[in-house]
Amino acid sequence: MTSLPEDSPPQMSEDDRDTAVQRLQEAYAEGLISHEEFDERLHQVLTAEARSELVSALASLPEKHPGTTSTIGAAGGRIQRHGVWRVPRFLKVESAFGRVRLDLSRAIIEHPVIDIELQLGTGRAEITVPRDAVVDVEGLRTGWKDLRYNAPRRSGPGEPKIQISGTMGFGRLKIRHARR
Known part of the structure; x- marks a missing residue:
């Protein structure tokens, strides 16, 4: 499961949102999610008001592979x-x-x-x-x-x-x- 950095404050920042958008783009480019799923999750990230909404949008994505x-x-x-x-x-x-x-x-x-x-x-x-x-x-x-x-x-x-x-x-x- 992919998550935002654990030492991040509970309140969401624009950096948190940017990190989530970038991870979704990577997952789509790697073929881990479909176009429709990408659109749905991207909408969720862009309209999120709390960090928990960002975390749920990234919930089922696999971790980035170290070494890539x-x-x-x-x-x-x-x-x-x-x-x-x-x-x-x-x-x-x-x-x-x-x-x-x-x-x-x-x-x-x-x-x-x-x-x-x-x-x-x-x-x-x-x-x-x-x-x-x-x-x-x-x-x-x-x-x-x-x-x-x-x-x-x-x-x-x-x-x-x-x-x-x-x-x-x-x-x-x-x-x-x-x-x-």
């Missing part, structure tokens, strides 16, 4: 992943300053949806995704520079969806699709 999230971090310098490597369902990349380069073009992607959370202070980041991947950057907040991404006109069915979220302070994120 990997974190790559560095205070400075370079963070690189390229070639053949296994991409986890949830990938968190943290860097105070430096350069981040993730190449998923030859990576082993076993999940239909990959969440990449960027927590970057300064520096540049470049992410290369598979040729027909669908990229969602709606959850990314940038500070000083803008995002460089030109979505392709078409993508194939069944291709991976790469969701990029998080925050970037002073730097630029460039996303490109592999040519092969």
